[in-house]
Amino acid sequence: MAYFTYILASKSGKAIYIGVTNDLRKRVGQHRGGAGSVHTARYNIHRLVYYEIHKKLEQALLQERKLKRWRRSWKNDLIQKHNPYWADLMMEVPL
DSSP: OOEEEEEEEETTSSOEEEEEESOHHHHHHHHHTTOSOHHHHHTTEEEEEEEEEESSHHHHHHHHHHHHHSOHHHHHHHHHHHOTTOOOOGGGSOO
């Protein structure tokens, strides 16, 4: 089974959310439907701008914790490196 560490962003890119899931399509759908988290609902954070695939849950959780401790500028640089236009990556997510 694959696990995902992911970053969602608001339309403006000012607000982000970092999470872990084993079903990225379903989880992003929950966020977009307002059931993902209070933070994503409050700040309209619905655009998938970055994700990583891990083989083990422990790896995904470690990466999530690591990213959450990073400075915001480092997170922005990570997103920018892999997704320069901060495009919604939902259509690229493997099934």
